[in-house]
Amino acid sequence: MTTTRTRVAIVGGGPAGLLLSHLLHIADIDSVVLDTRTHHQIATTHRAGILEQDSVRLLVDSGASDRVLADGHEHTGIDLRFDGASHRIDFRRLVDASCWLYPQTDVFLDLHASRTRDKGDLRYGIADTEIHDVDDLDDTPHVTFTDSEGLTHRVVADIVVGADGSRSTCRTSIRGASQFFREYPFAWFGVLVAAPPSAPELIYARHQDGFALVSQRTADVQRMYFQCDASEDPATWSDDRIWEQMQTRLSGHDGFELLQGPVLEKAVLPFRSFVQTPLRSGRLLLVGDAGHTVPPTGAKGLNLALADVRVLAEVLERALGKRDLDALSEYSDRALERVWKAQHFSYWMTTMLHRLPETSAFDERRQLSELASIAGSENGAAYLAEGYTGWSNGGRP
Numbered sequence: 001m002t003t004t005r006t007r008v009a010i011v012g013g014g015p016a017g018l019l020l021s022h023l024l025h026i027a028d029i030d031s032v033v034l035d036t037r038t039h040h041q042i043a044t045t046h047r048a049g050i051l052e053q054d055s056v057r058l059l060v061d062s063g064a065s066d067r068v069l070a071d072g073h074e075h076t077g078i079d080l081r082f083d084g085a086s087h088r089i090d091f092r093r094l095v096d097a098s099c100w101l102y103p104q105t106d107v108f109l110d111l112h113a114s115r116t117r118d119k120g121d122l123r124y125g126i127a128d129t130e131i132h133d134v135d136d137l138d139d140t141p142h143v144t145f146t147d148s149e150g151l152t153h154r155v156v157a158d159i160v161v162g163a164d165g166s167r168s169t170c171r172t173s174i175r176g177a178s179q180f181f182r183e184y185p186f187a188w189f190g191v192l193v194a195a196p197p198s199a200p201e202l203i204y205a206r207h208q209d210g211f212a213l214v215s216q217r218t219a220d221v222q223r224m225y226f227q228c229d230a231s232e233d234p235a236t237w238s239d240d241r242i243w244e245q246m247q248t249r250l251s252g253h254d255g256f257e258l259l260q261g262p263v264l265e266k267a268v269l270p271f272r273s274f275v276q277t278p279l280r281s282g283r284l285l286l287v288g289d290a291g292h293t294v295p296p297t298g299a300k301g302l303n304l305a306l307a308d309v310r311v312l313a314e315v316l317e318r319a320l321g322k323r324d325l326d327a328l329s330e331y332s333d334r335a336l337e338r339v340w341k342a343q344h345f346s347y348w349m350t351t352m353l354h355r356l357p358e359t360s361a362f363d364e365r366r367q368l369s370e371l372a373s374i375a376g377s378e379n380g381a382a383y384l385a386e387g388y389t390g391w392s393n394g395g396r397p
């Protein structure tokens with residue numbers, strides 16, 4: 001067994017794990033990043049696409065990405081579409097803020113390139129990850145794994161960080177944890193299509209048949225979603241059937257035209273709200289989806305992961321750089337303030353825009369009235385704009 005000594009062993013090399021490794025490197029703290037998937041698998045899995053303005057600032061100011069400003073697209077609003085017409089929520093005018101369309105795959109590529117440039121220790125395509133001796137501050141933790149050639153390794157560290165996503169195994173090692181869930185009785189049917197953009201910014205559509213979202217990727221490829229049953233099999237959906245659903249849900253009387261093209265990829269994405277507290281025990285800390293997941297309607301998942309890392313990097317810098325282990329106890333509460341705010345925002349956006357089972361005529365009219373109240377009120381629209389672009393005060397009241 002080969003042994004490597006480092007300060008922080010990071011389980012999970014997605015955006016959260018890589019950004020943490022990058023920020024620790026800037027603080028002169030070395031780390032090892034371990035991931036069961038290969039670089040190719042992560043770089044070709046389409047997920048989130050919207051970055052809050054503080055996420056962009058963090059990537060740019062830390063030197064992880066300047067490409068986001070060159071290749072990303074600044075969005076200064078979204079359209080809420082209901083009753084056959086679009087209503088613009090103008091972020092710039094309402095809260096003087098914006099967000100950026102920049103796919104998660106590009107965030108991953110930038111962070112990976114930056115860690116590679118700085119000679120970071122990244123191990124992809126590994127298996128059998130196990131964490132050991134993380135319970136007490138007196139322990140010396142280590143992580144064992146098997147590499148792609150079948151050789152076993154041990155990484156000995158001061159701290160282990162679980163950045164291993166929504167199916168985290170690290171989270172089971174947090175002592176005294178409570179878990180909070182909300183399951184939703186529907187899913188998203190996500191498609192990548194070869195078509196020109198139908199709109200410059202995202203359209204969130206509520207229709208009596210269910211929710212739909214029109215998003216963008218490039219001049220020739222677009223990302224779209226529509227609400228479906230969680231048991232749908234994407235293989236049984238033809239392009240025609242997919243477009244029929246999208247066209248129906250985007251139909252209206254304001255001249256909007258949804259541009260079609262061949263479907264390149266399709267997948268059903270079940271989703272739920274989940275939080276585990278606390279996010280730390282002993283020498284183990286969780287970041288990103290390992291500690292919490294949100295339904296994607298509010299575009300918060302990736303942003304929350306990056307916001308956790310911002311807090312954790314600062315805490316670890318004090319704990320390891322300045323030998324102040326008490327700093328570790330701050331992390332969970334500080335990160336969870338924002339997490340719960342985002343949980344509420346994502347839940348609110350989801351229930352405002354989706355069709356719930358057994359919806360009555362009363363529920364339909366109440367939902368339309370809620371949307372009209374938001375779109376027709378400066379204060380209501382500003383509330384949405386502030387949450388969507390990210391709370392600039394870190395989520396504190």
Ligand SMILES: Cc1cc2nc3c(=O)[nH]c(=O)nc-3n(C[C@H](O)[C@H](O)[C@H](O)COP(=O)(O)OP(=O)(O)OC[C@H]3O[C@@H](n4cnc5c(N)ncnc54)[C@H](O)[C@@H]3O)c2cc1C
Nearest residue numbers: 012014015016035036047048129164165288289299301302
């Ligand atoms: C299918 C899908 C679609 C999504 N779409 C959207 C969207 O449209 N909008 C939005 O805002 N958010 C979306 N999200 C959420 C967003 O992608 C996540 O919030 C974001 O990826 C969180 O980053 P992370 O680094 O915490 O976790 P991840 O990106 O999941 O990274 C975790 C990494 O840990 C690795 N790992 C797991 N187990 C182990 C182990 N035992 N040992 C070593 N490594 C391990 C995984 O291979 C993975 O690379 C989506 C998520 C999914 C799953």
